[in-house]
Amino acid sequence: MMNTMVHVEVPAADRGPAADRAIKVVARGVNVHYGEKHALHDVDLDIPERAVTALIGPSGCGKSTFLRCLNRMNDTIPVARVTGRIEIDGHDIHDPELDVVQLRARVGMVFQKPNPFPKSVYENVAYGPRIHGLARTKGELDEIVVSSLRRAGLYEEVKDRLADSGTGLSGGQQQRLCIARAIAVSPEVILMDEPCSALDPIATAKIEELMDELRENFTIIIVTHSMQQAARVSQRTAFFHLGSLVEEGPTETIFTTPKDRRTLDYITGRFG
Amino acid sequence: MTLLYFATLLSLVAAGYYFGRSRAAAVSQAALHSRPAYHGAFVAIAVLLPMLAVFAVGVPLAQRLAEAQAVNAFDPALAGDELRRGAVLRDIVAVAAGRFSGEPSAALQRAAETYRSLRSWSDALLIAGGLAFGLLAIAFGLRSLSARFRARNHVERFVTVVLFACASVAVLTTVGIVFSVLFETLRFFERVSPVEFLFGLHWSPQTAIRADQAGSSGAFGIIPLVAGTLLITTIAILVAGPIGLFSAIYLAEYASPRFRAIVKPILEILAGIPTVVLGFFAALTLAPWIRDSGGLLGLNVASESALAAGIVMGMMIIPFISSLSDDVINAVPQSLRDGSYAMGATRSETVKKVILPAAFAGIVSAFMLAISRAVGETMIVVMAAGLAANLTFNPLEAVTTFTVQIKTILVGDQEFDSAKTLAAFALGFVLFFFTLTLNVIALQIVKRYREQYD
Numbered sequence: 001m002m003n004t005m006v007h008v009e010v011p012a013a014d015r016g017p018a019a020d021r022a023i024k025v026v027a028r029g030v031n032v033h034y035g036e037k038h039a040l041h042d043v044d045l046d047i048p049e050r051a052v053t054a055l056i057g058p059s060g061c062g063k064s065t066f067l068r069c070l071n072r073m074n075d076t077i078p079v080a081r082v083t084g085r086i087e088i089d090g091h092d093i094h095d096p097e098l099d100v101v102q103l104r105a106r107v108g109m110v111f112q113k114p115n116p117f118p119k120s121v122y123e124n125v126a127y128g129p130r131i132h133g134l135a136r137t138k139g140e141l142d143e144i145v146v147s148s149l150r151r152a153g154l155y156e157e158v159k160d161r162l163a164d165s166g167t168g169l170s171g172g173q174q175q176r177l178c179i180a181r182a183i184a185v186s187p188e189v190i191l192m193d194e195p196c197s198a199l200d201p202i203a204t205a206k207i208e209e210l211m212d213e214l215r216e217n218f219t220i221i222i223v224t225h226s227m228q229q230a231a232r233v234s235q236r237t238a239f240f241h242l243g244s245l246v247e248e249g250p251t252e253t254i255f256t257t258p259k260d261r262r263t264l265d266y267i268t269g270r271f272g
Numbered sequence: 273m274t275l276l277y278f279a280t281l282l283s284l285v286a287a288g289y290y291f292g293r294s295r296a297a298a299v300s301q302a303a304l305h306s307r308p309a310y311h312g313a314f315v316a317i318a319v320l321l322p323m324l325a326v327f328a329v330g331v332p333l334a335q336r337l338a339e340a341q342a343v344n345a346f347d348p349a350l351a352g353d354e355l356r357r358g359a360v361l362r363d364i365v366a367v368a369a370g371r372f373s374g375e376p377s378a379a380l381q382r383a384a385e386t387y388r389s390l391r392s393w394s395d396a397l398l399i400a401g402g403l404a405f406g407l408l409a410i411a412f413g414l415r416s417l418s419a420r421f422r423a424r425n426h427v428e429r430f431v432t433v434v435l436f437a438c439a440s441v442a443v444l445t446t447v448g449i450v451f452s453v454l455f456e457t458l459r460f461f462e463r464v465s466p467v468e469f470l471f472g473l474h475w476s477p478q479t480a481i482r483a484d485q486a487g488s489s490g491a492f493g494i495i496p497l498v499a500g501t502l503l504i505t506t507i508a509i510l511v512a513g514p515i516g517l518f519s520a521i522y523l524a525e526y527a528s529p530r531f532r533a534i535v536k537p538i539l540e541i542l543a544g545i546p547t548v549v550l551g552f553f554a555a556l557t558l559a560p561w562i563r564d565s566g567g568l569l570g571l572n573v574a575s576e577s578a579l580a581a582g583i584v585m586g587m588m589i590i591p592f593i594s595s596l597s598d599d600v601i602n603a604v605p606q607s608l609r610d611g612s613y614a615m616g617a618t619r620s621e622t623v624k625k626v627i628l629p630a631a632f633a634g635i636v637s638a639f640m641l642a643i644s645r646a647v648g649e650t651m652i653v654v655m656a657a658g659l660a661a662n663l664t665f666n667p668l669e670a671v672t673t674f675t676v677q678i679k680t681i682l683v684g685d686q687e688f689d690s691a692k693t694l695a696a697f698a699l700g701f702v703l704f705f706f707t708l709t710l711n712v713i714a715l716q717i718v719k720r721y722r723e724q725y726d
C-alpha cells in the first residue's frame with residue numbers, strides 16, 4: 001500500500017478557485033436509477049469552462065453514470081431513469097424543446113475502448129460533420145477532417161492512409177482518431193471515460209498532452225482510475241463514492257488537503 | 273445372426289474396457305502415463321477393430337460361397353448365365369426362408385437345403401471366429417499395457433482417424449455425385465450439342481417415339497428455363513429481401529427484447545412450413561386472386577403465373593434472410609452504436625451508416641443462402657407456375673424452372689439412355705454449377721467486406 005501523498009504538480013497559472021472561470025455545466029440534485037438500483041444520489045457539481053475536470057472514485061461508484069448524464073447517453077439504456085437538473089450554459093439539457101441530437105453535437109464523448117467505425121480514417125472523422133451538415137462542399141469537409149486530425153495529433157501519422165480502415169490503426173492511434181471524430185463537430189464539452197485505460201504509457205502520454213492542448217478550446221471532463229493522471233491533466237477533481245459526490249475542488253487541494261476522510265483514504269490507496 | 277454377433281462384440285468391447293481400466297487403476301497412479309480410462313479405451317478399440325473386420329470380410333464371403341454351392345447343387349450349367357442364375361437364386365433363397373409361393377421342385381428343395389445348411393454353418397463359424405479374435409485382442413491389448421504405455425496417444429490417434437473418415441464421407445459423397453452427374457451430362461452432350469443446349473431458345477424434351485409423331489421435336493435449349501428460374505427467383509428476392517431485411521432491422525434495433533423473443537421464433541416457423549403446403553397456398557389462393565385482380569385491371573393473367581410462385585417462394589425465404597440478418601446485426605458490437613449515438617446520430621442514421629455497413633458481409637451471405645434455396649425450390653413452382661417452358665420475362669405468364677423440369681423428366685417410367693432422360697442430368701449439372709458460382713461470389717464478398725471486431 002502506498003501511504004504517501006501522490007506528488008502533484010499544478011501549473012501556477014491553473015491554481016485558484018473555480019470562480020475564476022465561467023461555469024459551463026451545472027448539475028443540481030442529479031439522481032440516476034437503473035431499474036431498482038439507485039446508482040447516483042443527489043449530485044451537485046459545477047464544471048468550469050476551458051479546463052479539465054477529473055472524476056475519480058472506486059469502481060462502480062457512478063462516475064460513468066454521471067458522465068453519461070451530461071450528453072444524455074443514459075437515454076439509450078432502457079432501464080435508466082435520470083432526475084434532477086443539468087444545465088449547459090444555463091440551458092436545461094432535459095428541456096423538451098432541446099433536441100438530443102443538438103445536445104450531443106455540443107457535448108462529444110470518447111469511450112474507454114477505442115471504437116472507430118469500420119470505415120476509412122477519413123470517413124470516421126467525417127461522420128459527425130456529415131450528420132450535422134457542417135460542410136457544404138467536399139473542400140470544406142476535407143478541411144474539417146484534416147484540421148480535426150491535426151488537433152488530435154494524428155494527422156502526421158495517418159496522412160498517407162486516410163482511405164485505409166480506421167480499425168487498422170494501433171490502439172493509441174484509434175483512440176486519437178476517436179478524439180478527432182469527437183472534435184470534428186466542434187463540441188463545447190468533451191466527455192472522456194477512461195480514455196487511456198486500454199493504452200500503453202507512450203500512447204497515454206500523447207493523449208494527456210493532447211488534453212492539455214484541447215482545454216484551451218474545450219471543456220473536458222475525464223473519468224480516470226489513475227491518480228497520477230488526474231493530478232497531471234486536471235485542474236479540478238471530483239471524488240465519487242458509492243453513488244454520491246463526496247468532495248470536489250481544485251485538483252491540488254483534493255490531492256494535498258482533502259476535507260473528507262474517504263477522499264484521503266482513496267487517494268492514498270487505502271481502498272478502491 | 274447379425275444381432276448375436278454384435279451382442280458378442282459389444283460385450284467383448286465392454287469387457288476389454290473394464291479389464292484395461294482396472295489393470296491400469298491397480299498400478300500406482302503417479303507412474304501411469306495415461307489415465308486408466310484411456311487404457312480401457314485402448315483395449316476396447318483393440319477388440320472392436322478386428323471384430324468389425326471379421327464381420328465385414330466374413331459375411332459377404334460366406335454369402336457368396338453359400339450361393340455358389342446352392343446354384344451348383346441346382347444345376348451346375350447355370351454358372352455362366354447371369355440372368356437365369358439370378359432368378360434361380362431368388363427362388364432358392366425364398367424356399368430356404370420358407371417364403372416361396374407354390375410348390376418347389378425337388379431340385380430346388382435340394383439346393384435350398386444346401387444353402388440353408390451352409391448358411392447356418394458359416395454363421396456359427398463367424399461367431400466363433402469373432403469371439404476368438406475378440407478374446408485374442410483382449411489378451412494382446414492387456415499385454416501391451418504398462419505404466420509407461422502411451423494409451424492416450426493411441427486412443428487419440430484412433431479418434432482422429434474416425435473424425436477424418438467422417439469428414440471424408442461427406443467430401444467423397446459430394447465428389448461422387450458431381451462426377452456421376454458429370455458423366456451422364458457428357459453422355460447427353462454426345463446426343464445434343466452443348467451450343468444448342470446452352471443457347472437454344474426452345475425447350476421441349478419430348479423425343480419422338482414414332483417417326484411420324486407430331487409435336488415431339490425434342491428441343492433442348494435451356495434459355496427458357498434460365499429465364500423462368502431467374503424470373504421467379506428475382507420476384508422471390510424482391511419480396512423477401514426488403515421484408516426480411518427490414519424485419520431483421522426492426523427486431524434487432526427497435527423492438528423490445530420481449531417482442532423479439534416472441535416474434536423471432538414465429539418468423540422461423542415460416543421456414544418450417546412444408547413447401548407443398550406453401551405450393552397449395554400459391555396455387556389455390558394466391559394465383560386465382562392474382563388472376564382475378566389482374567382481370568379487373570384489364571390484364572391478361574395466366575392461371576398459373578410466375579408472380580404467384582415468386583411471391584410465395586419469397587415468403588418461404590423471408591425467415592432465412594430475417595433470422596440470419598438479425599443475428600449478424602446483433603453481432604455488431606454495442607460500442608459502435610454508442611460511438612454513433614454519442615456523435616448525435618439518430619437511430620436510423622446509426623443503422624444506415626454504421627450498423628448495416630458493419631454487418632454487410634453477413635447480410636450478403638444471408639441473401640445468398642436465400643437465393644440458393646429459391647433456385648433449388650421445386651414444389652412451389654410445380655404447383656403455382658406450371659410446366660410450360662415459355663421464354664418470357666412477363667411475371668403474369670406461366671414459366672418453368674430447372675428443378676421443375678428435372679422432376680418432370682424423371683417422374684414416371686423412363687428409358688435410361690434417351691436424350692430426354694439424360695437431359696435431366698445436364699440440367700442438374702448446370703444448376704449445380706450455378707449455385708456453386710453463387711457461393712463462390714458470396715464467399716469473395718464476405719471475405720472482402722468482413723469486419724474484424726476485436
Ligand SMILES: Nc1ncnc2c1ncn2[C@@H]1O[C@H](COP(=O)(O)OP(=O)(O)OP(=O)(O)O)[C@@H](O)[C@H]1O
Nearest residue numbers: 034037039058059060061062063064065066077079
Ligand atoms: N446499464 C446498467 N444497468 C444496470 N446497472 C448499471 C448499468 N450501468 C451501471 N450500472 C450500475 O450503476 C453503478 C454505477 O456504475 P458506473 O458504470 O457509473 O460505475 P463507474 O464508477 O463508472 O465504475 P468503473 O470505474 O468500474 O467504470 C454500478 O453499481 C453499476 O452496476
Ligand SMILES: [Mg+2]
Nearest residue numbers: 063064065193
Ligand atoms: Mg466506468
